[in-house]
Amino acid sequence: MKVNNLQKTIDGQAILEEINFSLNPQEIVGLVGRNGSGKTTLFRTLAGHYLLDGGEVTIAGMDLAKAVEQKTQLFYIDELDNFLKYYSLKKINEFYRLAYPKFDQDRYLALLKENEFHQRMSYRRLSKGMQGLYQMILAISSEANYLLLDEPFDGLDVIVRKKVIALLLDHLATHENCSIMIASHNLVELEGIIDRVLLLKGKSIVKDYSLEQMREHARKLQLVFRRKGVPAFVKEQAKLLSIQGRVVTVIFEEYTPELADQLKALEPVVMEELPLSLEDLFEANLRQEKMGSQGGKV
Structure with missing residues (x-):
């Protein structure tokens, strides 16, 4: 069909x-x-x-x-x-x-x-x-x-x-x-x-x-940066799930070795991979709010 x-x-x-x-x-x-x-x-x-x-x-x-x-x-x-x-x-x-x-x-x-x-x-x-x-x-x-x-x-x-x-x-x-x-x-x-x-x-x-393919290419990461705010690179490449203080949880739908190297270059204090679920994709893609309301695309 x-x-x-x-x-x-x-x-x-x-x-x-x-x-x-x-x-x-x-x-x-x-x-x-x-x-x-x-x-x-x-x-x-x-x-x-x-x-x-x-x-x-x-x-x-x-x-x-x-x-x-x-x-x-x-x-x-x-x-x-x-x-x-x-x-x-x-x-x-x-x-x-x-x-x-x-x-x-x-x-x-x-x-x-x-x-x-x-x-x-x-x-x-x-x-x-x-x-x-x-x-x-x-x-x-x-x-x-x-x-x-x-x-x-x-x-x-x-x-x-x-x-x-x-x-x-x-x-x-x-x-x-x-x-x-x-x-x-x-x-x-x-x-x-x-x-x-x-x-x-x-x-x-x-x-x-x-x-x-999603399980192969996408990644859900928890990141903590030394400075307040989310780096521009993360805003451009990821979708936000949550922000709690300096702890940022995001999804990268196309996570490559090159992207991982660019993230590491930002020297995050914490960079931890978490299990990715269909519910995460739903939440990241279907929220209406912007980043200032802790929703939508970073």
């Missing part, structure tokens, strides 16, 4: 502008952004719940706006506005078998039995966690190649969350054409399973990180 220059306006207000990214087979991509940044709007637009106001979404080179049959390659449940709550699991199953030609009924029934669901159950009477688990069973049974999952871990206890993640990873391992995109505020959980992360800020995708 490729998204080219996607734009979406709602009630005269631009929500998404110049959105560009691709989803590759056998990949889990995290979509990260602050509340109200447009993550759900992006999913709704990709799934066709909203019409595009610009750009295009293509699958196998075919524009989804024209090749509507390709929409069966996408799976998305709008958590805030879905029809599932009005029906039994049996009726929901009937809907999805009609909507997805390759729906794997045998696997669906096996997973229901394994997780003690019954077709006569009412969706609305399931707990929040069991609703989340059932949605995951629908997603992987649909046999869609692109699974768009909006906050799939929200409200799940640790046992159900592990089941959901295990289902996802097992499905991806056995479906070579499958791609999964997850929007989640649970960055710790997300970091353990994704291959890439897209940072949504200011209506656009501002960063597209490969976590493997």
